Amino acid sequence: MLYEINEKALKLECEGKKIIRLNLGDPDMATPPEIVEAAYASMKAGKTKYSSSYGELKLRQKIAELHCVKEENVVITPGSKWGIFATMYLMMKNGGNVIIPTPYWTAYDLIAKSLGAKVKLLKTEMENEWKVDLNKLEDLIDEETKMIILNTPNNPTSKVMDTKTFDGIVELANQKGVTILSDEVYAAISFVKTKSILDYGRESKHILSNGFSKTFTMTGWRIGYLVADKTFIDNVTKLNQITINNVPVFIQDAALKGLELHKQIASAIKAKYQKRADLATTKLSAAGFKFTKPDAPFYVFPKLDGLDSEKYTLNLLDQGVAVAPGTSFGDYREHFRISLTAPDDQIEAGLDKICEAAKQ
Amino acid sequence: MLYEINEKALKLECEGKKIIRLNLGDPDMATPPEIVEAAYASMKAGKTKYSSSYGELKLRQKIAELHCVKEENVVITPGSKWGIFATMYLMMKNGGNVIIPTPYWTAYDLIAKSLGAKVKLLKTEMENEWKVDLNKLEDLIDEETKMIILNTPNNPTSKVMDTKTFDGIVELANQKGVTILSDEVYAAISFVKTKSILDYGRESKHILSNGFSKTFTMTGWRIGYLVADKTFIDNVTKLNQITINNVPVFIQDAALKGLELHKQIASAIKAKYQKRADLATTKLSAAGFKFTKPDAPFYVFPKLDGLDSEKYTLNLLDQGVAVAPGTSFGDYREHFRISLTAPDDQIEAGLDKICEAAKQ
Numbered sequence: 001m002l003y004e005i006n007e008k009a010l011k012l013e014c015e016g017k018k019i020i021r022l023n024l025g026d027p028d029m030a031t032p033p034e035i036v037e038a039a040y041a042s043m044k045a046g047k048t049k050y051s052s053s054y055g056e057l058k059l060r061q062k063i064a065e066l067h068c069v070k071e072e073n074v075v076i077t078p079g080s081k082w083g084i085f086a087t088m089y090l091m092m093k094n095g096g097n098v099i100i101p102t103p104y105w106t107a108y109d110l111i112a113k114s115l116g117a118k119v120k121l122l123k124t125e126m127e128n129e130w131k132v133d134l135n136k137l138e139d140l141i142d143e144e145t146k147m148i149i150l151n152t153p154n155n156p157t158s159k160v161m162d163t164k165t166f167d168g169i170v171e172l173a174n175q176k177g178v179t180i181l182s183d184e185v186y187a188a189i190s191f192v193k194t195k196s197i198l199d200y201g202r203e204s205k206h207i208l209s210n211g212f213s214k215t216f217t218m219t220g221w222r223i224g225y226l227v228a229d230k231t232f233i234d235n236v237t238k239l240n241q242i243t244i245n246n247v248p249v250f251i252q253d254a255a256l257k258g259l260e261l262h263k264q265i266a267s268a269i270k271a272k273y274q275k276r277a278d279l280a281t282t283k284l285s286a287a288g289f290k291f292t293k294p295d296a297p298f299y300v301f302p303k304l305d306g307l308d309s310e311k312y313t314l315n316l317l318d319q320g321v322a323v324a325p326g327t328s329f330g331d332y333r334e335h336f337r338i339s340l341t342a343p344d345d346q347i348e349a350g351l352d353k354i355c356e357a358a359k360q
Numbered sequence: 361m362l363y364e365i366n367e368k369a370l371k372l373e374c375e376g377k378k379i380i381r382l383n384l385g386d387p388d389m390a391t392p393p394e395i396v397e398a399a400y401a402s403m404k405a406g407k408t409k410y411s412s413s414y415g416e417l418k419l420r421q422k423i424a425e426l427h428c429v430k431e432e433n434v435v436i437t438p439g440s441k442w443g444i445f446a447t448m449y450l451m452m453k454n455g456g457n458v459i460i461p462t463p464y465w466t467a468y469d470l471i472a473k474s475l476g477a478k479v480k481l482l483k484t485e486m487e488n489e490w491k492v493d494l495n496k497l498e499d500l501i502d503e504e505t506k507m508i509i510l511n512t513p514n515n516p517t518s519k520v521m522d523t524k525t526f527d528g529i530v531e532l533a534n535q536k537g538v539t540i541l542s543d544e545v546y547a548a549i550s551f552v553k554t555k556s557i558l559d560y561g562r563e564s565k566h567i568l569s570n571g572f573s574k575t576f577t578m579t580g581w582r583i584g585y586l587v588a589d590k591t592f593i594d595n596v597t598k599l600n601q602i603t604i605n606n607v608p609v610f611i612q613d614a615a616l617k618g619l620e621l622h623k624q625i626a627s628a629i630k631a632k633y634q635k636r637a638d639l640a641t642t643k644l645s646a647a648g649f650k651f652t653k654p655d656a657p658f659y660v661f662p663k664l665d666g667l668d669s670e671k672y673t674l675n676l677l678d679q680g681v682a683v684a685p686g687t688s689f690g691d692y693r694e695h696f697r698i699s700l701t702a703p704d705d706q707i708e709a710g711l712d713k714i715c716e717a718a719k720q
Contacts (some may be wrong), residue, residue: 036403
């Protein structure tokens with residue numbers, strides 16, 4: 001229902017209705033002007049031609065440096081979602097199953113289903129701090145299991161996976177020969193320290209998915225990347241050749257400028273979202289919602305006992321606030337997701353309406 | 361071998377070698393400055409957010425107007441190649457076969473193979489003006505046939521399909537219930553009048569693929585579109601939602617600006633390429649190559665009896681000229697493809713080297 005809510009919100013806006021949009025992880029801030037200017041300079045310099053399906057060498061080198069890998073381990077993708085689709089396409093278009101801890105980003109599941117792959121959901125609970133139960137995970141792995149998808153910090157809970165659990169999952173995956181696809185798109189702006197799948201060895205078969213959308217407020221630019229072993233990167237590149245061809249070079253130049261300003265941009269975003277998370281924590285707690293405190297931007301995933309979040313969400317949208325029902329992230333009818341990605345005054349007004357609507 | 365040649369050419373250039381690149385349909389001219397400025401203005405206006413997976417309403421409306429369809433029949437794609445992949449993915453990921461007249465753009469075949477679909481090639485010959493034999497086509501259609509891919513004007517021959525053949529193919533497809541995917545990416549800049557699949561009725565199940573790359577010198581921008589019935593457009597949009605999400609809005613705004621300047625841009629491109637086609641015709645004829653005269657930009661597909669075009673192409677690349685071997689387009693070892701997409705002086709020098717190398 002995540003995409004339906006968004007298309008409906010867009011439609012209402014087109015009809016002139018004012019909607020406070022807390023339904024997508026799309027930051028309200030503008031892309032930093034240095035990034036826009038870098039794109040413009042690149043366009044004017046004629047970087048508007050077909051280019052390598054691997055991505056631009058300079059950008060790949062910079063990313064490789066950031067993650068202590070070689071450039072041959074990096075491919076540029078039009079958004080991290082494309083990287084995830086490409087990975088699942090290459091590994092599961094001929095069948096197999098994927099294990100996804102929930103709550104999860106709905107795209108994982110939709111991609112798997114589109115490819116005809118079987119999805120095995122592994123439910124985690126707020127009451128247990130969203131921890132993956134390693135015994136349950138082991139039980140789910142069978143001979144057809146091709147992949148486990150991890151997402152830390154997590155969308156929709158903003159929870160960072162604890163090191164012990166992460167260690168356990170990697171150990172299990174290595175034992176069983178299952179590939180981990182680790183979506184770490186929120187890691188660079190996490191409020192707390194995070195561990196990366198790459199910390200478990202750069203020579204493994206595991207795959208890192210990352211993007212520029214969240215760290216650099218570049219959601220609509222559609223640029224991300226994968227880090228993996230060379231053979232896999234070559235295969236993604238071959239898929240790029242027959243699909244998207246290349247990410248526009250001027251967009252890659254813009255992303256490169258972002259990486260050069262990494263520290264200052266990431267610090268500013270963290271500070272802003274920490275304040276918003278604190279505000280949400282205060283208001284939602286006072287209204288009786290239960291949730292784990294966000295470890296990272298942009299989401300809170302509150303629960304209210306007995307809530308039917310689909311009805312609640314549609315009702316809220318009619319009142320001018322778009323959020324996402326918990327059912328979009330797995331079996332979480334009593335939860336819903338708030339994205340703290342609107343201007344501060346709208347977030348405050350939105351939170352007030354959310355709290356009020358819960359009383360009805 | 362098309363993509364291998366390109367990656368090798370890029371690598372040689374990175375190493376400082378000067379390569380005359382006649383291997384890709386990537387025009388040498390810059391994107392018109394009005395289009396670049398439109399993108400910049402859009403970025404600065406904050407059009408850098410997630411947006412609809414259908415594409416922007418204004419652009420869809422303009423395209424719909426151009427093709428006399430409704431906006432619900434249009435979806436924006438990151439390049440026409442993505443539109444072709446999406447179409448084949450939706451129609452053939454669960455099997456079936458596709459009939460492709462050759463010579464063909466290699467991407468069709470690679471996409472089908474990647475999806476596990478069966479490809480039935482229908483060879484056409486230069487000696488018969490590249491005409492599709494309708495009896496042979498009928499023989500190839502069976503119960504598993506999901507699609508016929510047409511490409512007029514054609515890459516690599518630059519031949520426009522004659523009306524009688526086009527009529528015959530559509531009639532046959534309609535009788536047998538087979539969908540035509542018509543790639544008309546070169547149509548707007550054709551030297552001669554072309555017929556579109558849409559001229560056979562806007563209510564059919566056939567699909568038009570088109571793009572901005574060729575008409576507006578926007579190859580590296582990655583923007584194209586599909587025109588089809590509403591249900592199919594909705595399905596492509598759902599695929600967009602789990603893959604590329606959306607084409608950057610500022611790129612869509614740039615394309616919209618292109619459409620506003622359609623006539624003047626297309627006329628200028630036609631005039632330039634008509635001159636180049638004339639030059640190539642003169643030089644190649646004098647050197648003893650056989651070919652059909654181009655009806656459209658950008659290609660010539662000459663033949664030399666007894667030529668091994670793969671060896672010839674690699675040899676030419678060592679001499680600083682990149683072209684594409686005929687084997688990249690089907691069973692055409694004696695042919696090769698020249699793209700007239702370099703500055704005029706380079707085309708002249710390239711053609712001279714091509715003619716010279718053929719004597720060796």
